Amino acid sequence: MSKVPYEVYTEEVEALSVLSPDGEIINKDKLPKLTDDQLKEIMYRMVFTRTWDDRAVNLGRQGRLGFYAPVSGQEATMVGSEFALQKEDFIAPGYRDIPQLVWHGLPLYQAFLYSRGHQHGGQIPDGVNVLMPQIIIGAQILHAMGIAMGYKLKKQKQVVITYTGDGGSSEGDFYEGLNYAGVYKLPVIFFVQNNGYAITTPFAKQTAALSIAHKAVAAGIKGVKIDGMDVLAVIKAVQEAAERGRNGEGATLIEAVTYRFRPHSLSDDATKYRTKEEEGEWNEKDPIARFAKYLEKKGLWTEEDTARVKEEAKAKVNEEIKKAEKTEKMTIPGLIDSMFEKTPKHLEEQKADFK
Amino acid sequence: MAQMNMKEAIRDALRVELKRDPNVLLFGEDVGHVGGVFRATEGLQKEFGEERVFDTPLAESAIGGLAVGLGIQGFRPVAEIQFVGFIFEALDQMAIQASRMRYRSGGRYNSPIVFRTPFGGGVKAAELHTDSLEGLLTQTPGIKVVVPSNPYDAKGLMIASIRDNDPVFFMEHLNLYHAFRAEVPENDYVVELGKANVVREGSDVTIITYGMMVHTSIKAADELEKTKGIKVEIIDLRTISPIDIDTIVASIQKTNRAIVVQEAQKSAGVAAEVIAQINEKAILHLEAPVLRVAGPDTVYPFAQIEDTWLPTPTRIIDAVNKVLEF
Numbered sequence: 212m213s214k215v216p217y218e219v220y221t222e223e224v225e226a227l228s229v230l231s232p233d234g235e236i237i238n239k240d241k242l243p244k245l246t247d248d249q250l251k252e253i254m255y256r257m258v259f260t261r262t263w264d265d266r267a268v269n270l271g272r273q274g275r276l277g278f279y280a281p282v283s284g285q286e287a288t289m290v291g292s293e294f295a296l297q298k299e300d301f302i303a304p305g306y307r308d309i310p311q312l313v314w315h316g317l318p319l320y321q322a323f324l325y326s327r328g329h330q331h332g333g334q335i336p337d338g339v340n341v342l343m344p345q346i347i348i349g350a351q352i353l354h355a356m357g358i359a360m361g362y363k364l365k366k367q368k369q370v371v372i373t374y375t376g377d378g379g380s381s382e383g384d385f386y387e388g389l390n391y392a393g394v395y396k397l398p399v400i401f402f403v404q405n406n407g408y409a410i411t412t413p414f415a416k417q418t419a420a421l422s423i424a425h426k427a428v429a430a431g432i433k434g435v436k437i438d439g440m441d442v443l444a445v446i447k448a449v450q451e452a453a454e455r456g457r458n459g460e461g462a463t464l465i466e467a468v469t470y471r472f473r474p475h476s477l478s479d480d481a482t483k484y485r486t487k488e489e490e491g492e493w494n495e496k497d498p499i500a501r502f503a504k505y506l507e508k509k510g511l512w513t514e515e516d517t518a519r520v521k522e523e524a525k526a527k528v529n530e531e532i533k534k535a536e537k538t539e540k541m542t543i544p545g546l547i548d549s550m551f552e553k554t555p556k557h558l559e560e561q562k563a564d565f566k
Numbered sequence: 567m568a569q570m571n572m573k574e575a576i577r578d579a580l581r582v583e584l585k586r587d588p589n590v591l592l593f594g595e596d597v598g599h600v601g602g603v604f605r606a607t608e609g610l611q612k613e614f615g616e617e618r619v620f621d622t623p624l625a626e627s628a629i630g631g632l633a634v635g636l637g638i639q640g641f642r643p644v645a646e647i648q649f650v651g652f653i654f655e656a657l658d659q660m661a662i663q664a665s666r667m668r669y670r671s672g673g674r675y676n677s678p679i680v681f682r683t684p685f686g687g688g689v690k691a692a693e694l695h696t697d698s699l700e701g702l703l704t705q706t707p708g709i710k711v712v713v714p715s716n717p718y719d720a721k722g723l724m725i726a727s728i729r730d731n732d733p734v735f736f737m738e739h740l741n742l743y744h745a746f747r748a749e750v751p752e753n754d755y756v757v758e759l760g761k762a763n764v765v766r767e768g769s770d771v772t773i774i775t776y777g778m779m780v781h782t783s784i785k786a787a788d789e790l791e792k793t794k795g796i797k798v799e800i801i802d803l804r805t806i807s808p809i810d811i812d813t814i815v816a817s818i819q820k821t822n823r824a825i826v827v828q829e830a831q832k833s834a835g836v837a838a839e840v841i842a843q844i845n846e847k848a849i850l851h852l853e854a855p856v857l858r859v860a861g862p863d864t865v866y867p868f869a870q871i872e873d874t875w876l877p878t879p880t881r882i883i884d885a886v887n888k889v890l891e892f
């Protein structure tokens with residue numbers, strides 16, 4: 212009989228970094244294998260995502276977008292984690308995880324339509340393995356379980372990644388998800404973007420655990436903590452987790468320590484709960500600046516490249532928002548007909564109220 | 567008297583009760599330090615301290631269960647569920663645990679809890695932030711459901727809810743938080759739970775409604791009076807569980823015609839319950855069937871087409887005309 216250890220995991224786990232803030236490789240063993248073209252593509256996506264976020268915030272202020280949750284600062288976790296997956300892998304996102312969906316194949320104009328409350332926004336094209344953004348924090352984690360079990364039953368070597376925040380890691384659904392994944396050895400990656408706040412509630416008031424990664428222990432799955440401002444650390448951790456999933460070794464919980472430069476949503480005022488100093492400290496860890504330094508040293512990226520990508524992104528965003536705006540408006544009869552495969556009689560009658 | 571909007575009136579009620587009774591506690595996601603996502607509880611943590619007014623981790627079932635446990639300990643928790651769509655996460659604690667504590671313990675324990683939740687459409691909020699889910703709770707025995715339509719009622723109903731020894735689900739319409747100001751007494755007063763209010767007297771037809779739809783109905787009634795001289799009586803239910811059927815019956819005895827207006831989807835909700843009770847208690851006074859104006863039985867379509875989805879004055883006028891012409 213094995214002995215139960217007297218004390219279990221009470222020390223802080225150190226977060227994995229691959230790049231130093233100056234863009235130097237500090238952890239050679241954990242450098243993901245990537246070609247120069249791939250490195251440039253990752254940078255392209257991060258700059259594009261930042262530009263799109265800037266534009267989205269403006270579009271929101273102009274009333275051209277609806278609900279929108281900013282992402283700036285989280286480009287490494289979002290772009291990097293998606294990049295480490297294969298096209299066939301599945302994404303179950305929270306409301307903020309729109310970049311992962313778009314880089315996985317959801318057309319950008321549909322992301323805008325979703326934001327504007329148009330149901331076509333959630334109509335995922337065939338062959339794109341994602342769910343629409345989830346508003347109920349934690350619900351998507353349980354869907355990920357089911358999808359992963361499906362892959363397992365069908366003996367397909369695909370993995371499912373599901374995202375939530377530090378706040379989301381307190382929900383009952385989160386614990387239930389970890390536990391199921393452990394019991395059934397499911398190919399799931401739980402990716403927690405710990406950006407220090409759940410709306411206004413700081414991490415210290417969210418949990419007394421030293422890290423979210425610790426929470427994997429109780430579920431019998433692997434838990435790791437990584438530097439979420441370091442895109443190479445993100446890619447490495449997700450690649451390893453995906454490989455474990457594909458090899459039948461089960462689930463991984465990844466806690467990525469990151470920061471969102473903007474408040475929770477467009478209607479929130481972060482100055483009520485965050486300090487300028489804190490924001491300044493995190494600015495120095497900007498994932499784009501850090502990765503740019505690395506690429507510049509390798510001769511793969513210049514400031515002109517950044518400027519070019521920004522222009523491209525602006526043009527693309529303009530095109531896509533126009534496309535969203537031109538999409539035919541929903542109607543109530545159309546909405547009624549989308550409730551059931553065959554519209555029941557009482558609903559047919561209700562259409563008459565909306566002529 | 568002071569001029570307050572509905573949000574300020576609710577905050578004032580909470581302040582009055584926190585001050586009066588040391589057993590009153592206020593908690594939920596983000597309610598403490600910054601005073602909630604709508605700032606409805608702003609300043610209360612500063613005034614009463616972190617032991618009385620506090621932020622919880624993000625876990626609604628735990629918020630509900632905490633309230634139940636504190637209730638057993640003799641506290642009077644006022645627990646906020648940040649937006650209505652998230653009550654499902656807490657539904658076991660609200661609809662099953664809190665509501666049957668008195669029954670299960672043979673009266674040994676009770677659940678003197680107020681669950682506060684913002685809800686209500688027309689504000690272009692995100693998905694699942696505005697749905698009218700009150701029907702779910704009105705189906706549950708053992709819990710009262712309150713929906714104020716103005717600042718005066720909101721304060722008096724909130725104070726009454728906190729003092730009530732049974733659980734109350736208190737729903738605050740987003741569109742009414744800042745809609746207008748009204749005279750609100752600064753001292754404490756209660757508006758009795760379970761009592762409706764005749765907000766407009768009339769003799770031709772009765773509109774029974776609650777929450778934001780009181781105001782939409784008033785618009786329709788103004789129009790009917792102006793264009794056709796029709797005198798509409800409007801009843802604001804204020805408490806939708808239990809329903810004040812006596813006030814409704816008295817009105818129908820006078821007007822002999824009625825419609826019910828609710829924001830929620832049409833089937834099996836509060837309007838259906840009101841009509842069932844009218845059938846039981848006043849059928850012989852009716853000159854026409856009682857009609858419902860409600861949202862259609864679809865999911866709530868956030869943002870894009872909510873203005874056409876929600877009951878409009880035009881749809882209310884159509885229904886009134888139908889019962890008058892029956």
Ligand SMILES: Cc1ncc(C[n+]2csc(CCOP(=O)(O)OP(=O)(O)O)c2C)c(N)n1
Binds near residue numbers: 377378379404626
């Ligand atoms: C079940 C549920 N409860 C509450 C909310 C309201 N809400 C939206 S975001 C949020 C905070 C989430 O914080 P976190 O999980 O850390 O993610 P972040 O927004 O920081 O990325 C809350 C409380 C919700 N959407 N769903």
